[in-house]
Amino acid sequence: MRPSLRHAAQRVLAVWDDEAGEHAALPDAIAALRVILVKPTAAPRPTGPRKPRESTKQQQVLALLRRPEGATVAQITSATSWQAHTVRGFLAGSSYTVYRIAEAG
Known part of the structure; x- marks a missing residue:
């Protein structure tokens, strides 16, 4: 002991x-x-990008956005229980943002 x-x-x-x-x-x-x-030395942290956690709201949003039809703010709020301003903030601050113009109709 x-x-x-x-x-x-x-x-x-x-x-x-x-x-x-x-x-x-x-x-x-x-x-x-x-x-x-004497404090024990901390274990070295792995370098590079971390593996994303599974079953998070962020993962839910990304899955919706990866669909060919994408997702509306209303669909994302329904899936995550976030407010619309939270969805817009997530999209604005996301490092996964890709913009494109879709053809109408």
Whole structure:
């Protein structure tokens, strides 16, 4: 079991306050305290684009937009329960935006 910070600090203080002046155990007590205080290094994060999460509203919207007929704001609001202004904001800020002019009729 890993010693607690409180236990390690008490050990350092006990050695420090030793009336006999025997501080021979101080280096070990300090080393134990340092082990507890040192933060573990974070695992390296993968580089490059992240894999998109599945079953998100963003994925729902993208699936609708990938259809040959595309999607209206009303269809997207119905599928996501978003307000129309949220859909427009999503489309305006999306890095997936592709614009084209469709032929009428």
